[in-house]
Amino acid sequence: MFDIRIADDQVVYLSGRLDASQSANATEVLSTITATAYVDFSDLEYISSAGIGVLLATQRRLHDRGEQLKLRNINPHIRNVFKYAGFDKIFQID
Amino acid sequence: MVKRFARDIHSLDEVFAFLQEFHEDKQVGASDAFAINLAVEEIFTNMLKYETGVNTDIDIALEFDGESATVVLTSFDSPPFDVTSTAEPNINAPVSERRPGGLGLHLIRQMVDRLEYAHRDGNSIVTIVKHMETRHV
Numbered sequence: 001m002f003d004i005r006i007a008d009d010q011v012v013y014l015s016g017r018l019d020a021s022q023s024a025n026a027t028e029v030l031s032t033i034t035a036t037a038y039v040d041f042s043d044l045e046y047i048s049s050a051g052i053g054v055l056l057a058t059q060r061r062l063h064d065r066g067e068q069l070k071l072r073n074i075n076p077h078i079r080n081v082f083k084y085a086g087f088d089k090i091f092q093i094d
Numbered sequence: 095m096v097k098r099f100a101r102d103i104h105s106l107d108e109v110f111a112f113l114q115e116f117h118e119d120k121q122v123g124a125s126d127a128f129a130i131n132l133a134v135e136e137i138f139t140n141m142l143k144y145e146t147g148v149n150t151d152i153d154i155a156l157e158f159d160g161e162s163a164t165v166v167l168t169s170f171d172s173p174p175f176d177v178t179s180t181a182e183p184n185i186n187a188p189v190s191e192r193r194p195g196g197l198g199l200h201l202i203r204q205m206v207d208r209l210e211y212a213h214r215d216g217n218s219i220v221t222i223v224k225h226m227e228t229r230h231v
Contacts, residue, residue: 005123017110019106019135020106020135020139021106048132048136049197049198049201052197053197056194060188060189060190074121081132081201084204085185085200085201086192089185090188
């Protein structure tokens with residue numbers, strides 16, 4: 001199961017499994033982000049290229065506005081995936 | 095273990111449940127399980143995406159020989175189209191030039207030990223081999 005929500009503090013919280021069947025859901029929520037925001041991965045267990053693609057598209061869109069997503073609390077498996085995808089070069093990862 | 099799945103993105107829940115059964119039975123470590131899950135999802139979704147006009151089911155077979163897990167995805171009655179071939183993405187490009195295409199296969203190649211495509215008897219067959227780095231004993 002996957003869940004994405006924007007909390008009152010404007011942090012985007014992801015949980016569960018962000019796979020290809022959930023990327024449209026993630027896109028819909030992230031498309032509402034228009035300013036720099038943190039994405040919290042504390043409860044996200046899994047991500048594949050579909051989810052990575054959504055994050056990447058959002059980052060490109062925000063970059064054009066001088067804004068960005070910042071990523072935090074990433075588990076070691078997802079951190080490896082981000083390293084392989086070169087995300088350490090285009091995202092601030094805490 | 096082998097199971098047949100409908101050619102539908104919403105089959106992924108069932109696919110992951112099937113993989114989880116295998117991981118628990120063979121005591122696959124979390125890191126290896128993650129790699130296998132990602133590789134299977136990427137290939138399964140590539141079959142859905144690129145084998146246009148094909149409506150047949152897809153089989154996923156799982157084996158473990160004590161050292162390696164082998165996954166074979168079989169797409170029945172599908173035309174030859176190598177779902178494992180794609181240009182490598184430029185992961186060093188600045189964000190404005192990054193495109194998502196090719197990332198799935200790039201990730202698989204970083205995380206598994208063998209990825210092969212074959213077309214036999216009218217079926218597309220993708221084989222993934224992952225040497226176990228850890229076992230959750």
